[in-house]
Amino acid sequence: MNIQQATEAIEEVLGQVAPDADLTALSPDADLRDSLELDSLDFLSFIEGLSKRVGERIDEDDYQKLATLASASAFIAGRG
Amino acid sequence: MADFLMPALGADMDEGTLLEWLVKPGDEVRKGEVIAVVDTDKAAIEVESFAAGSIERLIVNPGETVPVGTLLATIAEHAAGEIAPEAPPASAAEKAPVAKKKSAAGKPAAKKRPAPAKRATEPPHLETSSPLIRHLAEELGVELDRVHGTGPGGAITRADVTAAASAAAQPQPEQPTRPRPAAAPPARQRVTPIARRLAAELGVDLSGVTGTGPGGTVREADVRQAAAVPAAAGTGTAGAARGAGADGPAASSAQARLLAMRQVTARLMARSKREIPHYYLSETIDLTRAMAWMHDRNRELEVTERIVPAALLLKAAAVAALRVPALNGFWVDDRFWPGEGVHLGVAISLRGGGLVTPAIRAAADLPPLELMSRLRDLVTRARTGRLRGSELTDATITVTNLGDQGVELVYGVIYPPQVALVGLGKVVERPVAVDGMVGARPVVTATLAADHRATDGYTGARFLSTMSELLQRPEEM
Numbered sequence: 066m067n068i069q070q071a072t073e074a075i076e077e078v079l080g081q082v083a084p085d086a087d088l089t090a091l092s093p094d095a096d097l098r099d100s101l102e103l104d105s106l107d108f109l110s111f112i113e114g115l116s117k118r119v120g121e122r123i124d125e126d127d128y129q130k131l132a133t134l135a136s137a138s139a140f141i142a143g144r145g
Numbered sequence: 146m147a148d149f150l151m152p153a154l155g156a157d158m159d160e161g162t163l164l165e166w167l168v169k170p171g172d173e174v175r176k177g178e179v180i181a182v183v184d185t186d187k188a189a190i191e192v193e194s195f196a197a198g199s200i201e202r203l204i205v206n207p208g209e210t211v212p213v214g215t216l217l218a219t220i221a222e223h224a225a226g227e228i229a230p231e232a233p234p235a236s237a238a239e240k241a242p243v244a245k246k247k248s249a250a251g252k253p254a255a256k257k258r259p260a261p262a263k264r265a266t267e268p269p270h271l272e273t274s275s276p277l278i279r280h281l282a283e284e285l286g287v288e289l290d291r292v293h294g295t296g297p298g299g300a301i302t303r304a305d306v307t308a309a310a311s312a313a314a315q316p317q318p319e320q321p322t323r324p325r326p327a328a329a330p331p332a333r334q335r336v337t338p339i340a341r342r343l344a345a346e347l348g349v350d351l352s353g354v355t356g357t358g359p360g361g362t363v364r365e366a367d368v369r370q371a372a373a374v375p376a377a378a379g380t381g382t383a384g385a386a387r388g389a390g391a392d393g394p395a396a397s398s399a400q401a402r403l404l405a406m407r408q409v410t411a412r413l414m415a416r417s418k419r420e421i422p423h424y425y426l427s428e429t430i431d432l433t434r435a436m437a438w439m440h441d442r443n444r445e446l447e448v449t450e451r452i453v454p455a456a457l458l459l460k461a462a463a464v465a466a467l468r469v470p471a472l473n474g475f476w477v478d479d480r481f482w483p484g485e486g487v488h489l490g491v492a493i494s495l496r497g498g499g500l501v502t503p504a505i506r507a508a509a510d511l512p513p514l515e516l517m518s519r520l521r522d523l524v525t526r527a528r529t530g531r532l533r534g535s536e537l538t539d540a541t542i543t544v545t546n547l548g549d550q551g552v553e554l555v556y557g558v559i560y561p562p563q564v565a566l567v568g569l570g571k572v573v574e575r576p577v578a579v580d581g582m583v584g585a586r587p588v589v590t591a592t593l594a595a596d597h598r599a600t601d602g603y604t605g606a607r608f609l610s611t612m613s614e615l616l617q618r619p620e621e622m
Contacts, residue, residue, distance in 0.1 A: 085496050102496075104549035105453040106524050113448045125443045125451065 066119070071141035075134060078114035082107050093135035119144050147196035149218040151183065151211050162210040163217060164362070172200045174220065181217065191533045198222040208335070208362065335362040369405040399497070406499040417561045421476075422597040425556055428609040430616055432572055432587045438619035442514075454572050455546050456517035458589065460622050462567045463489045463508035463516075465611040466542050471600045472565040472593075472608050473541045481564065481599045490540025490560065491520065493527045501527050502560065504540035513622055548572060548589065557594040564596035565608070
């Protein structure tokens with residue numbers, strides 16, 4: 066998966082978790098939880114969806130690498 | 146073959162109305178799958194199948210009210226042999242009346258039961274109504290002294306209270322408590338209990354509401370619609386609601402729903418601040434052990450099962466409520482009524498606005514993992530509008546967690562007639578001195594807003610210290 070595909074995958078999962086969110090307005094370096102008003106359960110759903118999408122387990126220790134769209138894309142691109 | 150019967154969804158339930166089938170003959174159902182919606186005196190409740198198989202016959206039609214135990218449907222179980230159903234189609238029609246007779250025969254027996262022992266210090270009507278009935282009466286503004294009880298031993302039932310509430314909406318001064326004459330309009334307006342309660346809360350006159358449910362049953366959505374749409378005639382508190390909703394006919398149903406929800410919250414919170422003398426306490430709780438335990442567990446768990454700190458905090462609040470029962474229950478009729486079990490109300494904000502506070506039943510008995518999965522399920526269903534009726538009426542104490550919004554300290558407003566509300570802030574790292582050494586530790590500030598009529602600060606303090614102690618031994622929770 067390249068960066069472009071990773072970003073698309075992340076946006077797709079975010080769209081499921083926060084259907085009302087405007088992803089086009091999302092800055093790549095903005096904190097996802099703050100920008101999209103995700104609570105801890107939403108964030109867990111995001112991790113769950115992402116994990117399913119890339120077919121790999123994502124550990125809690127890696128959550129911080131998923132904080133923004135840019136960092137998450139880089140993290141996912143190396144996998145799946 | 147398995148029988149799907151009208152379930153007893155509460156100790157006081159002896160009949161229920163089938164509102165809706167979610168399956169049709171031939172459909173495959175799993176054990177635990179919701180297959181019907183049943184309206185009880187309490188609420189509309191989703192009812193699950195206890196068998197796996199295919200739906201054979203639906204016997205009771207939507208809109209019909211039948212006694213508990215009545216055969217509603219038959220399910221052909223899988224792997225249960227090749228026995229063909231023996232019952233001819235006619236038996237379906239026969240079975241329901243049998244159940245009715247049984248129930249009718251059972252009622253006189255029930256009446257023979259001795260009335261509960263009277264306590265001389267209690268007002269006269271207390272022995273004929275339960276705390277929950279009083280709770281409902283208070284919500285609907287019904288004076289129980291004036292309600293004629295139709296239950297065993299003259300006990301006042303939910304139906305009596307809701308009937309009194311709707312009678313009050315259409316006053317009939319001469320015969321306030323007698324049954325309506327047979328000459329009245331052929332079919333009494335069918336209104337689901339949730340709709341009736343909501344109508345009372347929003348000041349909506351039910352006689353002007355058109356029902357869209359089975360057989361013209363007025364449902365919750367109809368009342369919300371009526372509350373938000375300007376009507377020709379209206380009195381009392383509904384005036385404001387209607388005025389506010391009358392900005393333009395284009396106001397969408399989502400806006401109407403939001404407005405109605407806002408109004409329910411407004412009414413409840415205004416009442417809380419008007420009636421309840423709140424006192425507030427807070428305690429900063431060290432979560433070092435709890436967080437370490439959680440991270441350890443999460444390393445082993447699948448993503449789908451992982452715990453978030455909120456689940457541990459909710460568990461601690463539930464167990465603390467169990468241990469300090471004076472904070473778990475209701476203040477009604479100038480006295481405290483303990484809750485039967487700890488049903489933890491959880492304030493959930495909805496995307497797009499609005500707030501619901503469904504309850505996690507028997508939360509103190511659930512292991513953290515189970516509590517976590519209930520929490521996720523509840524939040525998901527709250528946000529998709531698929532809550533089960535009972536969940537919205539049963540909370541004995543409520544928790545509001547604003548930590549995800551970055552808030553550190555919550556001064557909560559109690560949901561009447563409950564007597565306590567627990568507020569949870571954000572888990573943050575703070576310098577903490579331990580054994581003379583300062584280190585950074587994860588902490589959370591838990592607050593308690595409590596009803597000073599029901600308890601004093603001493604009891605409240607015990608609640609928070611219990612929560613804190615529990616969180617120091619997460620492995621035991």
